[in-house]
Amino acid sequence: xxxxxxxxxxxxxxxxxxxxxxxxxxxxxxxxxxxxxxxxxxxxxxxxxxxxxxxxxxxxxxxxxxxxxxxxxxxxxxxxxxxxxxxxxxxxxxxxxxxxxxxxxxxxxxxxxxxxxxxxxxxxxxxxxxxxxxxxxxxxxxxxxxxxxxxxxxxxxxxxxxxxxxxxxxxxxxxxxxxxxxxxxxxxxxxxxxxxxxxxxxxxxxxxxxxxxxxxxxxxxxxxxxxxxxxxxxxxxxxxxxxxxxxxxxxxxxxxxxxxxxxxxxxxxxxxxxxxxxxxxxxxxxxxxxxxxxxxxxxxxxxxxxxxxxxxxxxxxxxxxxxxxxxxxxxxxxxxxxxxxxxxxxxxxxxxxxxxxxxxxxxxxxxxxxxxxxxxxxxxxxxxxxxxxxxxxxxxxxxxxxxxxxxxxxxxxxxxxxxxxxxxxxxxxx
Amino acid sequence: xxxxxxxxxxxxxxxxxxxxxxxxxxxxxxxxxxxxxxxxxxxxxxxxxxxxxxxxxxxxxxxxxxxxxxxxxxxxxxxxxxxxxxxxxxxxxxxxxxxxxxxxxxxxxxxxxxxxxxxxxxxxxxxxxxxxxxxxxxxxxxxxxxxxxxxxxxxxxxxxxxxxxxxxxxxxxxxxxxxxxxxxxxxxxxxxxxxxxxxxxxxxxxxxxxxxxxxxxxxxxxxxxxxxxxxxxxxxxxxxxxxxxxxxxxxxxxxxxxxxxxxxxxxxxxxxxxxxxxxxxxxxxxxxxxxxxxxxxxxxxxxxxxxxxxxxxxxxxxxxxxxxxxxxxxxxxxxxxxxxxxxxxxxxxxxxxxxxxxxxxxxxxxxxxxxxxxxxxxxxxxxxxxxxxxxxxxxxxxxxxxxxxxxxxxxxxxxxxxxxxxxxxxxxxx
Numbered sequence: 001x002x003x004x005x006x007x008x009x010x011x012x013x014x015x016x017x018x019x020x021x022x023x024x025x026x027x028x029x030x031x032x033x034x035x036x037x038x039x040x041x042x043x044x045x046x047x048x049x050x051x052x053x054x055x056x057x058x059x060x061x062x063x064x065x066x067x068x069x070x071x072x073x074x075x076x077x078x079x080x081x082x083x084x085x086x087x088x089x090x091x092x093x094x095x096x097x098x099x100x101x102x103x104x105x106x107x108x109x110x111x112x113x114x115x116x117x118x119x120x121x122x123x124x125x126x127x128x129x130x131x132x133x134x135x136x137x138x139x140x141x142x143x144x145x146x147x148x149x150x151x152x153x154x155x156x157x158x159x160x161x162x163x164x165x166x167x168x169x170x171x172x173x174x175x176x177x178x179x180x181x182x183x184x185x186x187x188x189x190x191x192x193x194x195x196x197x198x199x200x201x202x203x204x205x206x207x208x209x210x211x212x213x214x215x216x217x218x219x220x221x222x223x224x225x226x227x228x229x230x231x232x233x234x235x236x237x238x239x240x241x242x243x244x245x246x247x248x249x250x251x252x253x254x255x256x257x258x259x260x261x262x263x264x265x266x267x268x269x270x271x272x273x274x275x276x277x278x279x280x281x282x283x284x285x286x287x288x289x290x291x292x293x294x295x296x297x298x299x300x301x302x303x304x305x306x307x308x309x310x311x312x313x314x315x316x317x318x319x320x321x322x323x324x325x326x327x328x329x330x331x332x333x334x335x336x337x338x339x340x341x342x343x344x345x346x347x348x349x350x351x352x353x354x355x356x357x358x359x360x361x362x363x364x365x366x367x368x369x370x371x372x373x374x375x376x377x378x379x380x381x382x383x384x385x386x387x388x389x390x391x392x393x394x395x396x397x398x399x400x401x402x403x404x405x406x407x408x409x410x411x412x413x414x415x416x417x418x419x420x421x422x423x424x425x426x427x428x429x430x
Numbered sequence: 431x432x433x434x435x436x437x438x439x440x441x442x443x444x445x446x447x448x449x450x451x452x453x454x455x456x457x458x459x460x461x462x463x464x465x466x467x468x469x470x471x472x473x474x475x476x477x478x479x480x481x482x483x484x485x486x487x488x489x490x491x492x493x494x495x496x497x498x499x500x501x502x503x504x505x506x507x508x509x510x511x512x513x514x515x516x517x518x519x520x521x522x523x524x525x526x527x528x529x530x531x532x533x534x535x536x537x538x539x540x541x542x543x544x545x546x547x548x549x550x551x552x553x554x555x556x557x558x559x560x561x562x563x564x565x566x567x568x569x570x571x572x573x574x575x576x577x578x579x580x581x582x583x584x585x586x587x588x589x590x591x592x593x594x595x596x597x598x599x600x601x602x603x604x605x606x607x608x609x610x611x612x613x614x615x616x617x618x619x620x621x622x623x624x625x626x627x628x629x630x631x632x633x634x635x636x637x638x639x640x641x642x643x644x645x646x647x648x649x650x651x652x653x654x655x656x657x658x659x660x661x662x663x664x665x666x667x668x669x670x671x672x673x674x675x676x677x678x679x680x681x682x683x684x685x686x687x688x689x690x691x692x693x694x695x696x697x698x699x700x701x702x703x704x705x706x707x708x709x710x711x712x713x714x715x716x717x718x719x720x721x722x723x724x725x726x727x728x729x730x731x732x733x734x735x736x737x738x739x740x741x742x743x744x745x746x747x748x749x750x751x752x753x754x755x756x757x758x759x760x761x762x763x764x765x766x767x768x769x770x771x772x773x774x775x776x777x778x779x780x781x782x783x784x785x786x787x788x789x790x791x792x793x794x795x796x797x798x799x800x801x802x803x804x805x806x807x808x809x810x811x812x813x814x815x816x817x818x819x820x821x822x823x824x825x826x827x828x829x830x831x832x833x834x835x836x837x838x839x840x841x842x843x844x845x846x847x848x849x850x851x852x853x854x855x856x857x858x859x860x
Contacts, residue, residue: 034569035836053481058835060613073569073837090573125839139464139503143520183490384825384833388818395814403814405488406465407503409555410840 005095012101012296012315019323021066032075045127047171048405057381104297107258117235118255152249160257161198163347170350178400211355261298282337293322435525442531442726442745449753451496475557477601478835487811534727537688547665548685582679590687591628593777600780608830641785691728712767723752
């Protein structure tokens with residue numbers, strides 16, 4: 001029986017495994033987590049709207065009815081293409097075909113300072129650490145007598161005007177306006193500053209111009225200070241330096257300005273293109289290795305002269321193509337080229353407000369928001385998750401509340417600038 | 431205005447704050463967490479039945495309508511009774527009256543080895559770390575070729591035959607039987623050993639004899655290996671040593687054998703009684719300090735010649751008495767003595783199975799289980815939590831599933847014996 005190894009249980013890896021299930025293959029799906037995480041909703045975990053466990057689902061639970069698919073929880077350390085082996089922390093496994101769907105990680109463009117002092121939003125852990133930090137700044141500010149320090153604690157800088165940055169900036173604004181002002185009687189909504197920095201001259205770059213403008217206007221109505229053509233140069237524990245010299249005192253820098261391929265890509269021993277991505281053939285295989293396929297955020301492929309974006313629909317469609325190509329190749333047939341069908345994009349800005357560009361149609365406001373809710377709810381894995389997320393959303397919506405505003409022990413390493421209190425909590429919590 | 435400080439936002443601290451709210455007092459409630467945790471359901475978090483966030487509720491959310499009560503998230507480092515000051519990691523605060531409701535922590539009876547190698551179950555963090563560990567043992571065992579190591583990974587030792595130990599042992603058994611055997615096709619229910627060790631000759635010591643026997647029989651039916659009159663002497667990463675010399679190879683030792691008062695008690699500078707508890711006067715104040723009250727797990731008081739147990743109903747009733755005594759004392763009236771009204775106890779063993787001893791009546795089986803569910807659901811703080819817990823319970827019950835079986839990055843320090851895989855995950859997860 002032919003052996004297929006799939007690295008990564010994200011959108012692409014899961015879809016590839018599902019497509020190959022029951023096809024008389026020995027499929028091994030490897031991920032370093034035992035769960036699939038629905039990344040598009042991470043920003044709601046970070047802003048206390050959803051519980052981390054609600055947007056994650058155990059991989060083994062998803063695979064119950066996938067014959068021929070096994071799961072291994074391990075970290076892949078190296079891909080040895082000449083020996084056709086994947087070396088993991090749980091031993092080595094050989095393959096006849098390999099699908100690398102290992103995804104992306106936050107791209108700090110090599111700036112170590114930014115990496116150290118900012119919060120990313122790519123994993124469940126990132127989201128929980130950001131939530132704990134955000135909420136801690138308010139606990140700390142409530143007993144801070146120096147108005148300058150208090151203002152820095154109440155300043156949140158989000159970098160990156162893509163969907164993640166827009167959604168997060170809006171969500172922080174709403175968390176403060178509807179929930180935290182009630183929790184902290186001394187706090188006024190206008191004391192809190194949410195600044196969205198974008199290096200180009202627009203937000204939501206891949207959307208039509210009209211939706212970009214609607215997004216901008218809505219963000220400004222909500223009190224988000226959007227600064228276009230503004231790039232970040234450096235950061236420390238209590239400030240952000242902009243290109244041009246301006247300094248923003250803040251204890252919270254959130255980095256949503258880019259994704260790059262995971263570092264595992266290096267072990268393929270290929271020249272990588274921009275963003276640590278792997279250039280693939282039109283059928284998604286490697287030029288010199290027709291049994292290795294790269295899909296999802298890690299793959300670089302152009303269509304109509306433009307690089308395909310690192311988003312879930314691309315990853316899912318690529319996974320299907322790669323899986324089918326393996327089936328075709330293994331039976332001696334020619335492989336098919338990948339063609340992306342762009343069904344559209346959407347982003348939510350806040351309560352009753354989203355923008356959507358679907359099948360060439362533009363929506364905004366409440367209708368777009370309802371469509372966004374529906375599509376995201378249906379995309380969650382697992383009946384239970386859909387129900388509890390729906391209930392949380394309904395609860396948050398009707399009660400203007402976000403009950404998950406808990407500060408748990410999970411902190412970003414080095415996140416001790418909220419000392420003295422939190423340093424101690426961290427040290428003493430087992 | 432008189433200042434009251436309450437240390438601890440557990441069952442006792444919250445009830446005390448609520449009783450003192452709106453009484454023209456300046457009340458400061460201090461806790462090192464920003465949430466109240468419903469400890470009786472921690473065992474369900476540990477066994478993947480509930481999400482950590484579902485049994486916790488933000489303290490500030492609870493206090494919205496409590497006039498005169500402020501909250502401080504900080505760790506109390508010292509109580510200076512002579513200066514009437516509480517020193518915290520966020521500064522010092524003075525009081526006219528003090529209620530210490532700081533609760534208990536796991537009691538290892540001074541055995542550092544047991545503390546190092548076992549999992550406690552007193553905090554949300556404990557529960558999440560135990561869940562991550564439990565699930566990891568199965569991921570690790572699935573690729574373990576040495577049958578001895580595999581058996582040790584599949585052996586779970588729970589120490590303590592009180593409600594926590596009984597509930598946890600039953601819940602692990604059911605997690606394996608209904609959920610994990612489907613996740614791991616090679617796994618058989620009978621391969622997994624759950625051993626419940628109890629030093630005395632009975633489980634559920636405070637229950638009537640008939641209910642103890644029903645519990646014992648039910649646990650044995652479920653496949654829990656209950657060993658009475660068995661004490662633990664030592665432990666290491668891969669075994670537990672019993673008194674008498676027997677050694678059980680296991681990677682999981684769970685310590686539910688005792689609670690002691692938190693170490694903060696030392697700063698009261700009093701002789702402490704057994705279990706690090708503070709002997710209080712009949713009105714719950716200190717003998718030499720009538721403005722300091724001790725309530726909950728930290729307080730030691732006898733009734734009808736027996737020490738009151740460290741359970742939520744005692745804590746809640748004591749909080750009301752202490753708060754009322756402060757109101758009486760501050761207006762020059764005599765204080766009242768505490769009288770505990772024991773409404774009963776209950777413990778769940780598994781699906782459709784519980785024991786309850788309420789108002790002198792004994793229930794067991796399905797009726798007791800329904801009563802248990804109802805009472806625990808209603809005791810949760812927050813409408814949202816009740817709804818999502820109910821849905822989770824219904825989902826788990828009807829689908830024989832527990833969807834929270836996620837291994838997150840939160841690990842007990844030193845929990846690396848599941849290496850190599852998990853060590854790496856821990857090291858590389860930010």
